[in-house]
Amino acid sequence: MGNQIELFGEGTARRLKEVLGMFRANRIMLVTGSSSFRLSGAEEIIMEQLSGHESARFTVNTECPQIEFIKKGIELIREFLPDTVIAAGGGNVIDTAKAINFLSAQSNNPEEVIENSARATEKGRPLVAIPTTSGSGSEATHFAVVYSGISKFSLASDAILPDAAIVDPELTYSLTPYQTAVSGIDAFCQAIESIWATGSNEESTNYAEESAALSYNNLLTAVSCPDAESRRNLSRASNLAGKAINISRTTAPHAVSYTMTSVYGIPHGQAVCITLGEFLKYISEVTEDDCNDRRGAEHVRNAVRRILRILNAKDPEEGRGKINALIEDCGLQTTLTGLGINGMKEIEQIALNTNAERLGNNPRKITQDKLLEIMKRVH
Numbered sequence: 001m002g003n004q005i006e007l008f009g010e011g012t013a014r015r016l017k018e019v020l021g022m023f024r025a026n027r028i029m030l031v032t033g034s035s036s037f038r039l040s041g042a043e044e045i046i047m048e049q050l051s052g053h054e055s056a057r058f059t060v061n062t063e064c065p066q067i068e069f070i071k072k073g074i075e076l077i078r079e080f081l082p083d084t085v086i087a088a089g090g091g092n093v094i095d096t097a098k099a100i101n102f103l104s105a106q107s108n109n110p111e112e113v114i115e116n117s118a119r120a121t122e123k124g125r126p127l128v129a130i131p132t133t134s135g136s137g138s139e140a141t142h143f144a145v146v147y148s149g150i151s152k153f154s155l156a157s158d159a160i161l162p163d164a165a166i167v168d169p170e171l172t173y174s175l176t177p178y179q180t181a182v183s184g185i186d187a188f189c190q191a192i193e194s195i196w197a198t199g200s201n202e203e204s205t206n207y208a209e210e211s212a213a214l215s216y217n218n219l220l221t222a223v224s225c226p227d228a229e230s231r232r233n234l235s236r237a238s239n240l241a242g243k244a245i246n247i248s249r250t251t252a253p254h255a256v257s258y259t260m261t262s263v264y265g266i267p268h269g270q271a272v273c274i275t276l277g278e279f280l281k282y283i284s285e286v287t288e289d290d291c292n293d294r295r296g297a298e299h300v301r302n303a304v305r306r307i308l309r310i311l312n313a314k315d316p317e318e319g320r321g322k323i324n325a326l327i328e329d330c331g332l333q334t335t336l337t338g339l340g341i342n343g344m345k346e347i348e349q350i351a352l353n354t355n356a357e358r359l360g361n362n363p364r365k366i367t368q369d370k371l372l373e374i375m376k377r378v379h
Contacts, residue, residue: 025084031097073100091136129162134234135183137242139165181330186269188215194244204247211240277320284316
């Protein structure tokens with residue numbers, strides 16, 4: 001993984017010009033959300049620092065990074081020929097910018113690349129990521145999620161990792177309670193999943209444990225009565241969760257969530273958290289026979305114990321209860337019925353559309369039947 005320039009803390013967005021100077025930036029493509037760019041205060045701060053630079057803006061107005069929309073961004077980048085790209089927004093905006101930047105540098109067409117990213121190795125322009133939510137940690141990962149219709153692909157390459165990340169908690173101050181909850185719970189899920197992931201190591205686990213504790217202890221405050229400290233802690237938690245999954249990747253709760261988002265339009269964080277407690281319970285019952293982690297069932301049980309310590313729970317059953325209490329206290333749903341997914345047919349569709357390959361990082365093997373059982377329990 002390349003060395004990333006990282007600035008963290010209140011007011012760091014005002015140091016963008018300094019970062020651009022490191023890249024000798026002149027022509028800049030700016031990828032932003034539509035209203036979030038203005039509401040977060042990022043527009044005022046960033047545009048002031050871009051005076052003297054030529055810039056073109058690409059506004060992301062899709063719910064998730066769709067390939068057809070990304071291709072429009074590729075057209076703009078090839079037409080405008082910037083020397084640097086800035087992404088300012090939530091995970092969707094940053095993922096879209098990462099995909100545009102990376103795919104525009106390849107000779108193969110975008111569809112070919114998203115279906116087999118191994119053939120794509122060219123580095124795009126220097127990319128500066130400035131998150132305006134505290135959730136995805138996308139500024140710290142070498143992945144970019146891309147949807148083609150309802151199919152979800154994950155680009156993965158060292159060349160995708162942003163060259164600089166500017167994490168300024170002040171840009172999250174304008175988030176509504178719901179936006180805070182839905183993005184913050186995503187970071188919490190990433191951290192928990194990273195602790196038990198088969199791809200974890202000591203470094204990722206250290207990031208993940210610190211992140212999970214920060215989220216668990218600050219999310220409700222940031223949702224109900226935010227202050228500078230809770231906002232800073234959530235921004236830190238999100239960045240650390242990104243660093244954790246950058247090594248370990250995510251597991252079953254994320255794998256299950258994508259169909260909920262692409263077919264039913266459920267926001268990503270809400271879709272992920274709904275099964276987290278059930279998977280904690282399921283994974284805690286791992287045996288040597290169904291263990292998916294080469295380090296063995298005891299290693300997995302130890303990962304579960306680490307999570308229970310963060311939750312201050314005596315056993316997995318209490319852990320599941322505490323996770324669901326946090327979700328509910330933040331104003332989010334803990335059942336599929338609460339999200340308007342009522343029928344058994346819909347539940348079966350979600351289970352069947354979950355890509356088995358993506359479940360490979362889960363520490364306990366999971367069959368379609370077991371997955372359906374879990375989905376029924378959150379019905």
